[in-house]
Amino acid sequence: MKASKFSDAQKAFILKQGADGVPVADICRRAGISQATYFNWKKKYEGLAPLEMRRLKQLEDENTKLRKLVADLSLDREILQDVIRRKI
Template sequence: MRKSRFTEAQIIGMINEQEAGLPTAELCRKHGLSPATFYKLKAKYGGMDLSDAKRLKQL
């Protein structure tokens, strides 16, 4: 499986930026990823805290 360019902390930070009101297109341009990738990551990590993501990785 290919390693992600972004850590769990970075992904959760991006999701929090988008939830704070930053438009998705601008967020994707800023971080260099496609909107489809962002929504895929949001489906996986949405609603998680950093501690939840670390626990998920341990499982």
């Protein structure tokens, strides 16, 4: 996945403008983002401070690594079980 060119503080500022009543179209035009991006950020980060946003990303990255590790271990287990069955 491509890294965002916006920092967590910039995302928080953009979302705060929306919460303050600035029209979404104006916010997106000034920031150079699509409305879809704005609403994706809003869904994911609304109400979070930049430090909380950073922590959320760290937890998501850790979760992704753990999921891959579990998938690899599950595959290894299946392969070992197939080898054991063939020897019996």
